[in-house]
Every structure is written in structure tokens, then in C-alpha cells.
Amino acid sequence: MQHIPAPFQKRRAGVLLHLTSLSGPHGIGDLGPASDRFASWCQASGLSLWQMLPIGPVGLGESPYSATSSFAAEPMLVSLERLAQDGLLPKSRLKAPRSLGRGPTNFAEARAFKWPRFQEAFETFQRKGGLKSPAFRAFSRGARGWLPGWCHFAAVQQVGGRELHAFIQFQFQMQWKNFRQHCAECGVKLIGDLPIFVMLESADVADHAKLFRLQRNGRPTVVTGVPPDFFSKSGQLWGHPHYAWAAHRREGFRWWTARVATALTRFDALRIDHFVGLVHAYEIAGDATTARKGVWRPTPGRELLTAIERRLGRLPFIAEDLGAVTPAVTRLRDNFGLPGMKLLHNAFYHADSSDLPHHHPSNCVVYPGTHDNDVSRGWIRHLSKNALARFQSYAGGDPLKPEQALIRLAYTSPARTAIVAMQDLLGLSSDTRMNVPGQATGNWCWRLQPDAIPTSCASHLRALAADAGRLAK
Numbered sequence: 278m279q280h281i282p283a284p285f286q287k288r289r290a291g292v293l294l295h296l297t298s299l300s301g302p303h304g305i306g307d308l309g310p311a312s313d314r315f316a317s318w319c320q321a322s323g324l325s326l327w328q329m330l331p332i333g334p335v336g337l338g339e340s341p342y343s344a345t346s347s348f349a350a351e352p353m354l355v356s357l358e359r360l361a362q363d364g365l366l367p368k369s370r371l372k373a374p375r376s377l378g379r380g381p382t383n384f385a386e387a388r389a390f391k392w393p394r395f396q397e398a399f400e401t402f403q404r405k406g407g408l409k410s411p412a413f414r415a416f417s418r419g420a421r422g423w424l425p426g427w428c429h430f431a432a433v434q435q436v437g438g439r440e441l442h443a444f445i446q447f448q449f450q451m452q453w454k455n456f457r458q459h460c461a462e463c464g465v466k467l468i469g470d471l472p473i474f475v476m477l478e479s480a481d482v483a484d485h486a487k488l489f490r491l492q493r494n495g496r497p498t499v500v501t502g503v504p505p506d507f508f509s510k511s512g513q514l515w516g517h518p519h520y521a522w523a524a525h526r527r528e529g530f531r532w533w534t535a536r537v538a539t540a541l542t543r544f545d546a547l548r549i550d551h552f553v554g555l556v557h558a559y560e561i562a563g564d565a566t567t568a569r570k571g572v573w574r575p576t577p578g579r580e581l582l583t584a585i586e587r588r589l590g591r592l593p594f595i596a597e598d599l600g601a602v603t604p605a606v607t608r609l610r611d612n613f614g615l616p617g618m619k620l621l622h623n624a625f626y627h628a629d630s631s632d633l634p635h636h637h638p639s640n641c642v643v644y645p646g647t648h649d650n651d652v653s654r655g656w657i658r659h660l661s662k663n664a665l666a667r668f669q670s671y672a673g674g675d676p677l678k679p680e681q682a683l684i685r686l687a688y689t690s691p692a693r694t695a696i697v698a699m700q701d702l703l704g705l706s707s708d709t710r711m712n713v714p715g716q717a718t719g720n721w722c723w724r725l726q727p728d729a730i731p732t733s734c735a736s737h738l739r740a741l742a743a744d745a746g747r748l749a750k
Contacts, residue, residue, distance in 0.1 A: 280591075280614035281614050281616075281640055282546060282591060282592065282593035282594065282614065282615070282616070283591070283593060284326070284466050284468070284545050284546040284593050285546070285593075285595075285616050285640070285642070285693055285694050286693070287693065287749045288693050288694075288745070288746050288747045288749065289325045289326050289466075289693065289694050289695070289747055289749040290323060290324050290325065290326070290688060290695050290696075290697075290738075290741075290742045290745070290747040291324055291325065291326025291327060291328055291468070291694065291695070291696040291697075292319060292322075292324050292326070292327055292328070292696065292697060292698070292699055292702060293328045293329075293644070293647070293648065293696050293697065293698040293699065294315070294327065294328075294329070294698070294699040294725075295329050295330040295341065295648070295711070295721075296308070296312065296329055296332060296354055297341075297351075297353070297354070297382050297721070297724070298382065298699070298711075298723055298724050298725055299311045299312060299315055299724070299725055300378075300724065300725045300726060300727050300729070301378070302358075302371070302373050302377060302378045303357055303371075303373050303377050303378075303387055303390055303391060304373070304377040304382065304383045304384075304386045304387030304390060304391075305353050305354075305382050305383070305384065305387040305724070306382070306724060306725070307353065307354050307355060307356045307357075308354055308355065308356045308359060308449070308452040308453060308456050309356035309357070309358040309359060310356075310358060312356075312456050313456065313459045315327075316456075316459055316460045316463045316465050317459075317463055318730065318735060319463060319465045320463035320464055320465060321735040321736075321739065322734065322735040322738040322739055322742075323738055323739035323741075323742030323743065323747065323748050324465070324738065324742070325464050325465055325466060325747075325748075325749045326465070326466050326467075326468055326694065326696060327460065327465050327466070327467055327468065328467075328468035328469075328470070328548065328696055329467070329468070329469060329470060330342070330470050330648060330711075330721075331344055331469070331470045331471070331472055331550075332350050332351055332354060332469065332543070333345070333346050333347060333348075333349060333350065333351060334346050334349055334350070334351045334352065334431070335351055335384065335721075336476050336478065336479070337476070337478075338717055338718065338720065338721070339382075339384045339720075339721050339722070340720065340721055341470075341721065342472050342550065343476050344472070344475070344476065344479070345430070345431075345434070345476055345478065345479045345480060346423070346427050346430070346479060346480045346481060347423075347475055347479075347481050347536045347539075348420070348422075348423035348424075348427065348480075348481075348535075348536065348539050349423065349424075349427040349431070349446055349480070350446060350449040350450075350453070352391075352395070352442075352445045352449070353384065353387050353388065353391060354449060355391075355395070355445055355448050355449050355452060356452055357370070357371055357391060357394050357398075358371060359448075359452050359455075360394070360395075360398045360448065364401075365398035365401045365402055366394055366397060366398050366401070370394055370397065373390055377390060378727065379726060379727065380724070380726075381722040381723060381724050382721065382722040382723070382724045383722070392436055392437070395437075395441065395444075395445060396437065396441065398444075398448075399440070399441050399444045399445075402444055403440070403444075407444075408440065408444075412447075412451070413444075413447055416446075416447045416450055417443065417447075420446065422535055423480070423484075423535070423539070424443060424446060425439075426480050426483065426484035427442065427446070427480045428440075428442040428443050428446075429480075429483075430479075430480035430483055430484075431480070453543060457543070464749070464750075466545040466546065467543070467544045467545050467546075468544060468545065468546045468547065468548060468595070468696075469540055469543060469544035469546070469547045469548070470547065470548045470550055471536075471537070471540055471547045471548065471549055471550060472550045472551070473549065473550060473551045473552075473554040473555065473558075474501050474515065474517035474518075474519075474520075474551075474554070475517060475518075476517060477496075477497060477516065477517065477518050481532075482518065485532055487521065487524050488520060488521055488524050488525055488528075488532055489518040489519070489520060489521055490518055490519045490520070490521050491518060492563075496563055497517075497518035497519070497563045498519075498563050499518075499519050499560040499561060499562060499563055500514070500515065500516045500517060500518060500519070500560075500561050500562075500563050500565070501515040501516065501517040501518075501519060501554075501558065501559065501560075501561070502514045502515045502516070502559055502561050502568035502571065503515075503559055503568060503600060503601070504559060504568060504569070504571060505568070505569060506600070509568075509714060509715035511567040511568065511569055511715075512567060512568025512569055512571075513568055513714055513715050514561060514565065514566070514567055514568040519558060519560055520576075522576060522577050525577075525581070526577065526580065529584060530580070530581050530584040530585065533581060533584070533585060534584060534585050534588050534589065537585050537589060537592075538588075538589055541589065541593070545593065546593040546594065546595065547593065547594055547595070548594070548595040548597055549594050549595065549596055549597055549615075550597050551597060551600070552596040552597045552598050552606065552610065552615075552617075553598065553599075553600050553601050553602060553603075553606050554576060554578075555576055555578025555579075555581065555582070555606075555609060556575070556576060556578050556603065556605045556606045556609055557573045557574060557575050557576060557601070557603070557605075558573070558574055558576050559571045559572070559573055559601075560572055560573075560574050573601070578609055579609060579612070582609070582613055586613070591614075592613060592615065594613070594615050595615065595616055595617075595618065595642050595694075596610040596615040596616065596617050596618070597618055598610055598617040598618060599618060599620070614640070616640045616641045616642050616692075616693070616694060617640075617641050617642070618641065618642050618643075618644065618647075619631075619632050619637050619641050619642070619643045619644070619690075619692065620632055620643075620644055620645070620646060620647065620650070621634075621643065621644065621645045621646070621683050621686055621687060622645060622646040622650050622651075622653070622656050622683075624671075625660065625664045625665075625667040625668040625671070626661075626664050628667065633671065634686050634687075634689070634690040634691070634692075635691075637690045637691045637692045638691070638692070639691050639692065639693050640693065641692045641693075641694070642692060642694040642695070642696055643687045643690045643692040643694070643695050643696075644687065644695075644696050644697065644698070645680065645683040645684065645686075645687055645697055645698065645701050646698065646701075647698075648698070648711040648712050649711075649712050649714050650710075651707055651710050652680070652698065652700040652701055652705055652706065652707055652709055652710055653679045653680035653683050653701050654677075654678075654679060654680060654704065654705070654706050654707065655706065655707030655710065656679070657676065657679040658707075668682075672685075672686055678704060680701040680702075680704050681704070683697075683701065684697055684701060684702070684741070685741065688741050688742065688744075688745035688747060689745050695745075695747065698711075699725070700723070702734065702738065703729065703730065703731075703734070709723045710723065711723050
């Protein structure tokens with residue numbers, strides 16, 4: 278047991294919900310009062326884990342997996358309500374069009390509303406001497422490895438000067454600290470998401486070009502993606518530059534270690550997205566238009582994880598061991614004691630699938646589906662006749678409400694950790710899906726609507742967690 282990361286040593290139940298998907302008055306979920314209310318709801322529901330998507334500044338397509346910094350946070354996660362509570366904004370400036378309080382996440386409208394108010398709050402902060410305050414100076418010292426580069430990058434790319442962007446990151450840290458403390462008081466541990474790769478148009482590449490495989494003109498020689506698969510006939514062309522691993526090795530993986538250390542100041546554990554990329558990564562020519570042609574190349578994941586663990590201690594990681602999994606991927610995961618992932622949506626395509634609950638090892642995390650999958654009510658509509666028959670024979674339940682059977686299968690699995698997307702906890706339909714891999718637009722915008730959670734939901738989930746031994750203390 279001593280080799281299992283601490284957050285995964287007890288049987289727990291959790292929820293997958295991105296912070297932007299919370300309800301709120303300003304067009305996007307953020308660190309306002311709704312975040313505290315949701316943590317309290319998790320406590321009442323017997324959910325002791327809250328998993329999010331990456332919280333970095335969103336890039337292309339508003340994707341959290343295309344962040345423009347591995348260290349900075351998305352500015353829209355900063356709450357105007359909290360700024361008003363701190364005396365940096367008059368409450369009259371919080372009133373927004375009713376349309377921002379309902380409907381999907383709308384980054385464009387949220388930015389249009391929030392940015393002028395961020396500027397006003399910054400001017401008040403500056404006038405009160407905030408830039409010289411001990412708290413702001415301590416934050417700046419602690420973030421000196423990445424904050425100047427981010428502020429320069431953001432000032433060039435976005436509205437506002439460097440000091441405004443430093444102020445926003447400072448406010449994020451203060452608000453996150455209070456939010457995380459409330460989660461801890463509720464017995465809720467936070468799980469973040471760490472993408473392996475970073476965007477070409479990012480502060481990371483601008484500050485550390487030597488750590489990436491770039492041409493003299495700054496364009497990548499090879500880019501990331503995955504070959505054709507179930508999700509896409511032409512593969513997925515992600516377009517991130519690949520790492521110059523020899524340069525990382527020469528600096529003792531310092532940039533990577535700092536990246537993980539920063540994330541672990543915010544989260545109790547991290548899901549390592551595309552974990553297979555720590556064993557081998559798919560390289561596509563930098564000028565390619567699809568991912569059909571590429572080659573898998575080995576990567577020094579064992580050296581990397583060893584270096585990070587030597588500096589930071591036992592790694593509280595979930596290995597997203599999906600995709601091109603080989604025995605080497607499994608060995609790397611197990612050598613570091615990391616729980617892998619099991620998806621119930623994948624369990625019924627073939628007879629006796631390893632994703633069926635009776636095959637689950639205790640040291641894994643079971644999900645009905647992830648943010649890349651359809652919600653369960655949409656998933657079942659696309660099952661083949663044979664797969665549907667296997668599901669009904671194995672899981673039973675109401676075929677019109679498949680999420681109920683899948684939630685029960687996840688909770689009763691031998692897996693110590695069970696995490697269910699909020700859409701499935703509410704029994705929602707496919708129009709609430711978070712992401713369709715390979716689709717460039719229309720993703721990342723589902724948001725909880727006000728009063729969307731039935732009052733009976735918490736007591737029902739808590740009873741199920743108790744029956745399945747998942748009320749972690």
C-alpha cells in the first residue's frame with residue numbers, strides 16, 4: 278500500500294466536472310460562490326474527489342488542452358464576485374445581462390464582460406498600494422520562474438499590460454487558495470489534469486525554445502497527434518511541437534519538475550493525459566495536414582518520472598493509459614504504482630473485455646466515460662446490436678437510463694477510485710457532451726444551469742456510496 282499515491286489508497290467516489298462548467302452570472306464557471314456550493318454538494322453526496330480538466334489559459338478553440346501556459350491559470354476563472362468581496366470592485370459592476378447567467382459557457386461574452394472589470398479592479402488594487410503589499414511580493418517571488426514570461430506573452434497576445442496580468446494571476450492564486458481550503462473542509466480532494474504536450478503559440482515555447490524540436494524559423498520539425506482510430510478516420514493532428522528530450526535531460530528535467538510542482542500546489546493529484554506519450558510518442562511532419570502518416574518514437578518517461586519523484590516525492594498521478602498501450606506502458610505505470618484508467622463505455626464492444634468490472638484491479642480509476650466520450654444516454658444509442666445485448670445482460674437496468682446501471686457498476690467495481698461525469702450523475706443527453714475529438718468547434722461549452730441538480734440527487738448518491746464502501750473519511 279505504501280507505493281500507492283495517498284489520494285487513491287481508500288475507496289472513493291468522485292465527479293468529473295470542469296470549473297468552467299459551473300453555473301454563474303458572468304458567462305462561465307469560475308471561483309465564485311458557485312464553486313464553494315458545489316464542493317459542499319459533493320460532501321453531501323459522498324463524493325470525496327472532484328476532477329477537472331486543465332485550468333491553464335485556453336488556446337485554440339477555447340480548449341483547455343491547448344493552454345498557452347503550463348504555469349499560468351485561465352484569467353476567466355477569476356471571480357468578479359470575489360473581487361467585489363475584497364473591495365476591489367463596486368457591487369454595482371457585477372450586474373450582467375441575464376443571458377450570461379444561463380446557457381453554455383461563452384468565452385467571448387465572458388471576456389467582453391470581465392476584462393474591463395479586471396482593469397478597474399487592478400486600478401483600485403494599484404491605488405491602494407497592492408503592488409507593494411507583502412502578499413503580492415511573496416507571490417511574485419514564488420512565481421518568478423514563469424510569471425515574467427507569461428506576463429510578457431499575455432501582454433502581447435491580449436489586452437492589458439504586464440502588471441495587469443500579474444495582478445490577475447495573483448488574484449487567481451488567492452481565490453484558489455480559499456477555494457481549496459473550503460474543499461478540504463468538505464473532505465473533497467481535487468484532481469487536476471496535466472497534458473503532456475504544450476502549444477507552439479505558448480509562453481512555454483517562447484521562454485524555453487531550446488526544449489522543443491524547432492526549426493530556425495521557430496516552426497516545429499515534427500508535431501504531435503495520434504493515428505487513425507475509433508474517434509477519427511484520419512487521426513488526430515494536435516499540432517504541438519515535440520520535446521527536445523536531450524535538452525531536458527541536460528537540465529535534469531528542471532522545467533518538467535517545476536511544471537508538476539506548480540500543479541501540485543493547486544491539486545491533490547493529477548491525471549497525466551496521454552500517459553502513453555511517456556513511453557512512445559507519435560511524430561508527424563511539421564507541415565502535414567492530417568495525422569495519417571507518422572511514426573512512433575520512444576520517449577524517456579522513466580527518466581522523467583524518476584527525476585520528478587526524486588525532487589517531489591511519491592507521485593500522486595493517474596495514468597491515462599488509453600490508446601496505443603504496450604507492455605512497456607503498463608510496466609512504467611506499475612513501476613511507479615500509478616493507477617490506470619478503465620472505461621465502462623469500452624467494456625461491451627468485445628466479449629470478456631478487460632474494462633468489465635470483474636477484471637478491474639483495485640489500483641485503478643473506473644469511469645463510465647471521460648470528457649472525450651459521449652454521455653451515457655448518447656453512448657447507448659450508438660452501440661451495435663451485440664454490444665447492446667452484452668450490456669443489457671451484464672448490467673441490466675433501464676435501457677432508457679443506462680447511466681444508472683453504469684454508475685452502479687462503477688461504484689461496486691473493485692477499483693478503489695470511481696469517477697463519474699456530472700452529466701451522467703444528472704442523466705443528461707448528448708447535447709451536454711463536453712468534447713468530440715477531431716471536431717474543431719462546439720466543444721468545451723457545456724455548463725450547469727441554475728437549479729439543475731435535483732434535491733434528491735445528493736441523498737441518492739450518498740446512499741450508493743455507503744452501500745459500495747466509498748464514503749472515505
